[in-house]
Structures are given as C-alpha cells and as structure tokens.
Amino acid sequence: MTLLYEFGKYLKLLGAMFRKPEKFSMYWKETLRQMNDIGVGSLSIIGLIALFIGAVTSVQFAYQLQGSFIPAYYIGYIVRDSTIIELAPTISCLVLAGKVGSNIAAEIGGMRQKEQIDALEIMGVNTAGFLVLPKVLAAIVVVPMLVIISAGISMIGGYLAGVLSGLVKPTDFLTGLTYFYEPYYVFMMLVKAVVFGFILTSVSCYKGFYVTGGSIELGRASTQAVVYSNILIVFADYVIALILT
Amino acid sequence: MIRVEEIKKSFGEQEVLKGISVTFEQGKTNLIIGRSGAGKTVMLKILVGLLNPTAGAVYYDDLNFSTLSVKEKKKIRMQVGMLFQGSALFDSMTVEENIRFPLDMFTNDTKLEKENRVNHCLERVELEGSNKKYPGEISGGMQKRVGIARSIVMNPKYLFCDEPNSGLDPKTSILIDELIRKITIDNNITTVINTHDMNSVMEIGDNIALLYHGELAWVGNKDEVLDSPSETLQDFIFASPFLQRLRKAYNQ
Ligand SMILES: Nc1ncnc2c1ncn2[C@@H]1O[C@H](COP(=O)(O)OP(=O)(O)OP(=O)(O)O)[C@@H](O)[C@H]1O
Ligand SMILES: [Mg+2]
Numbered sequence: 001m002t003l004l005y006e007f008g009k010y011l012k013l014l015g016a017m018f019r020k021p022e023k024f025s026m027y028w029k030e031t032l033r034q035m036n037d038i039g040v041g042s043l044s045i046i047g048l049i050a051l052f053i054g055a056v057t058s059v060q061f062a063y064q065l066q067g068s069f070i071p072a073y074y075i076g077y078i079v080r081d082s083t084i085i086e087l088a089p090t091i092s093c094l095v096l097a098g099k100v101g102s103n104i105a106a107e108i109g110g111m112r113q114k115e116q117i118d119a120l121e122i123m124g125v126n127t128a129g130f131l132v133l134p135k136v137l138a139a140i141v142v143v144p145m146l147v148i149i150s151a152g153i154s155m156i157g158g159y160l161a162g163v164l165s166g167l168v169k170p171t172d173f174l175t176g177l178t179y180f181y182e183p184y185y186v187f188m189m190l191v192k193a194v195v196f197g198f199i200l201t202s203v204s205c206y207k208g209f210y211v212t213g214g215s216i217e218l219g220r221a222s223t224q225a226v227v228y229s230n231i232l233i234v235f236a237d238y239v240i241a242l243i244l245t
Numbered sequence: 246m247i248r249v250e251e252i253k254k255s256f257g258e259q260e261v262l263k264g265i266s267v268t269f270e271q272g273k274t275n276l277i278i279g280r281s282g283a284g285k286t287v288m289l290k291i292l293v294g295l296l297n298p299t300a301g302a303v304y305y306d307d308l309n310f311s312t313l314s315v316k317e318k319k320k321i322r323m324q325v326g327m328l329f330q331g332s333a334l335f336d337s338m339t340v341e342e343n344i345r346f347p348l349d350m351f352t353n354d355t356k357l358e359k360e361n362r363v364n365h366c367l368e369r370v371e372l373e374g375s376n377k378k379y380p381g382e383i384s385g386g387m388q389k390r391v392g393i394a395r396s397i398v399m400n401p402k403y404l405f406c407d408e409p410n411s412g413l414d415p416k417t418s419i420l421i422d423e424l425i426r427k428i429t430i431d432n433n434i435t436t437v438i439n440t441h442d443m444n445s446v447m448e449i450g451d452n453i454a455l456l457y458h459g460e461l462a463w464v465g466n467k468d469e470v471l472d473s474p475s476e477t478l479q480d481f482i483f484a485s486p487f488l489q490r491l492r493k494a495y496n497q
Pocket of ligand 2: 285286287330407408439
C-alpha cells in the first residue's frame with residue numbers, strides 16, 4: 001500500500017518535471033553543471049572499478065579454462081562480452097547510485113529542509129522541473145558515456161591482468177576481443193545505461209524532494225535513495241535482458 | 246490587499262488554525278503576532294499557497310487564490326516576495342547570484358540592467374560590497390538582509406516576512422524593521438510580517454492580528470495596544486517581569 005502511494009507520488013513528480021521551463025538558458029546552464037558533476041566527478045572511481053572488474057574477469061576465466069580444450073582467445077572474447085552486456089553498465093550504475101544518488105538526495109533534501117525549495121516555489125519556479133529535469137537529462141547523456149569508458153577500461157584491465165600473469169598471450173587476447181563481435185550488445189549496453197541513469201537520478205531526486213524533519217531523516221533519505229536505486233537497477237536489468245534478448 | 250476568510254488548518258488531529266478571517270492592507274506593515282507554536286508560520290504559508298488550508302479562502306485583491314489555474318497562480322507568484330524564517334538562501338550561489346536569480350529566471354534584462362538592479366537592492370539593505378560572498382560566509386543578520394534583497398528584486402506587490410528579526414540583536418532588528426517598513430511605503434505594497442518581537446509590534450504595527458490557540462484573539466494597531474482591555478493581548482505583550490514593571494510605571 002505505502003509502496004503504491006510512493007510510486008504514485010514519484011510519478012507525479014516526474015509528471016511535473018515536464019512542464020515548460022521558465023527559461024531554457026537557466027535549465028541548460030544547470031544541466032551542464034550537472035553533467036560536469038555527474039560525469040567528470042565520477043570518472044576516476046568508475047575507471048578504477050572498471051579496471052579491476054576487467055582484470056578479475058580475465059584472470060578468473062583464464063584459471064577455469066586452464067587444461068580445457070577451449071582455446072585461449074576465448075578469454076578476450078568473454079571479457080569483452082560480459083563487460084559490455086552486464087558488468088560495465090550494471091556495476092558502473094550501482095556505483096553511481098551510491099556516489100551520485102546519495103549526493104543528489106542529500107542536496108535536494110537539504111534544500112527542502114532549509115526552505116530553499118519553498119523559496120523557489122514562491123518565486124514561481126516549477127521546482128520539480130528545475131531541480132529534477134536537469135539532473136535526469138544530464139544523467140541520460142553522461143551515464144552512457146561513462147559506461148562506454150568503463151567498458152573500454154575494463155577490457156584494458158582484462159588484457160593487462162591476463163597478459164601480465166602469463167595466463168594468456170597478447171595476440172590471443174586481442175583475437176578474442178574481435179572474435180564474433182556483435183554490435184547489438186553495445187546497443188543493449190547503451191539502453192541499460194540510459195535506463196539506469198534515469199532511475200538513479202529520478203529516484204534520488206524523489207527521495208530528497210519529499211524529505212521532512214531533520215538531519216536523521218536526511219541521512220535516511222540519502223540511504224534509501226541508494227538502496228531503492230540499486231534494487232530498481234537490478235530489476236530493470238532483468239527486464240531489459242528479457243525484452244532485448 | 247490580501248483578505249482571508251474563515252481559514253482552518255489541521256494536521257491530523259491537531260487543529261492549528263480554527264477559522265481566521267482578517268484583512269491585510271496595502272501600503273501598510275501588517276503583523277501577525279502570537280507565541281511560538283501559535284500557527285504564525287502555518288498562516289503565512291497558507292497565505293502564499295505553500296500549504297493548502299483545510300477550509301477557507303485567501304483573496305489577493307479579490308482573486309480567490311485556490312481557484313486560480315496554475316498559470317494565474319504563477320502570475321501572482323511573480324508579484325510575491327518572501328523572506329523565510331531561516332533566510333533560505335541558495336548555498337551554492339553567491340549573494341549576488343542569489344539576488345539575481347529571479348531576474349535570471351524570469352526576465353530578459355541585459356546583464357548590465359540586472360547588475361544595476363542587484364546593486365540597488367544591496368544598497369537598500371546596506372550590504373554594498375558583499376556581492377561575491379557565499380551565504381556561509383556572512384552572519385545571520387546579513388543573510389536576512391540578503392533574503393530581503395532577494396525578495397524585493399522583482400518589485401513585488403506583496404511581501405511576506407517570517408520573523409525577520411528573530412535571532413538578531415535589537416539594533417539590527419530595528420534596522421530591518423525600518424527597512425521593511427520603508428520598502429512597504431515607498432513601493433505601496435502589501436506586507437505581512439510574522440513576529441513575536443515587541444519592538445516590532447510597537448514600531449511598525451500598522452495593523453496587528455494576534456493569534457492565540459488557533460483563533461484570532463485581537464486585531465488593532467500599535468497605538469491601540471497599550472490601552473486595549475484584551476487580556477490575551479496584555480498577557481502576550483507584557484510577558485516578561487521587566488515589561489510588567491514598566492507597565493505599572495506607565496499606568497501610574
Ligand atoms: N507540517 C506540519 N505538520 C504537522 N504539524 C505542523 C506542521 N507545521 C506546523 N505544525 C504545527 O502547527 C503548530 C504551529 O506551528 P507554526 O510553525 O505555525 O508556529 P509559529 O507560530 O510559527 O511558531 P514560531 O514562532 O516558533 O515560529 C505547531 O504546533 C506545529 O507543531
Ligand atoms: Mg514560525
């Protein structure tokens with residue numbers, strides 16, 4: 001019951017987001033600022049995590065393939081596909097939900113508690129639009145970029161780990177990387193990135209937007225933003241997998 | 246002019262406002278007074294439409310606010326300025342950006358025009374030169390003044406102030422009161438102020454409404470306060486032993 005109520009409130013917030021902006025230039029400026037915050041601000045952590053994810057995938061598979069008849073170039077192939085289909089979009093966005101999502105919920109929630117949202121409302125600003133739309137738009141553009149970068153770095157990580165540990169020869173790995181290349185998987189990756197980006201920003205905005213009380217509630221909202229985003233992301237991941245394959 | 250009719254507001258079981266009818270006049274500083282928790286902030290938020298009353302209506306120059314369309318409400322909002330109890334400045338923006346924000350959002354003024362307007366408002370609140378500071382870098386009183394500057398930057402027809410001088414020293418309080426009164430008279434606007442500051446009541450109380458346990462206990466102006474027979478008002482005004490002694494002396 002409360003879940004349904006919350007979902008309705010969430011949809012209402014999203015609906016209010018699409019009213020005509022008061023001034024495009026202000027929304028645009030805010031969107032650029034958010035792109036910078038979300039994108040540039042998350043590059044290093046996304047990169048670092050991608051590097052190790054790729055490395056682990058590579059080494060793990062290499063061990064499993066040892067002594068089997070499966071050719072070594074399969075390691076590159078597996079690293080590529082598991083990264084593109086699943087690891088880069090999902091893990092990156094789970095991490096982003098933690099980093100960006102909690103940040104957004106705390107920022108908007110703080111504005112709510114300090115009556116700054118009321119102040120915007122009084123001025124005649126469409127608060128749902130001005131506070132939520134730029135963040136969602138920025139995420140939809142920037143998160144796919146981050147995911148592409150993440151996939152690339154992941155493969156580099158896989159290559160380095162595989163080759164440096166001597167489990168796979170450089171040429172084998174590179175052969176695997178280009179083996180049976182399926183552009184459709186990249187499309188899937190980008191669909192996921194867009195959907196996950198939308199989820200993690202809109203859910204976090206929602207959680208912040210309706211905060212009441214004090215700093216304890218703010219902390220709770222920020223945590224819930226991350227938890228809800230994560231659950232919805234893995235759920236959406238499953239749904240997308242069902243629809244697109 | 247703003248008129249409210251039979252405003253009621255409940256939060257669950259708790260009835261905070263029990264049918265308030267009062268008129269706030271143009272060109273005057275209208276005060277809502279009452280003890281902490283009396284419902285002043287709730288009243289003000291209903292006046293500006295941040296809260297919906299459980300019953301009753303708010304009229305802006307004879308327009309019933311709650312029946313207006315989103316577009317018409319927005320039109321009125323554009324003529325409303327509000328100073329919040331905690332100033333509500335945007336933390337991520339400088340003083341100048343805070344004040345300029347409504348101009349950026351709603352006008353097509355040139356950069357120079359906006360700059361001039363911002364500086365004019367800063368002058369009015371005597372904060373020239375603080376343009377580049379962030380809210381976190383200035384004192385509470387200065388934040389209030391920036392809040393006032395921001396609320397008058399669009400030349401509002403209606404100005405609302407929620408405890409403009411709470412937490413300020415008496416001198417600064419008086420400055421802020423005088424400032425609000427001057428703006429009200431100069432621009433002939435309708436100003437509504439929440440306060441429990443006695444100085445404000447006696448200095449700028451053109452039109453005073455006392456809230457007590459959710460009801461309107463007294464209406465009048467500053468010249469009528471001392472001679473009013475209303476027990477509730479006298480209790481409220483002369484709350485401190487010091488003031489009670491003064492009153493005794495006054496009566497003798
Ligand atoms: N959003 C809300 N939900 C539930 N109760 C509320 C809400 N806002 C206010 N109240 C209650 O309404 C009553 C009046 O509160 P209000 O903030 O209007 O007081 P006030 O007169 O402004 O006091 P102060 O001078 O301390 O600011 C309080 O008892 C408060 O608990
Ligand atoms: Mg109050």
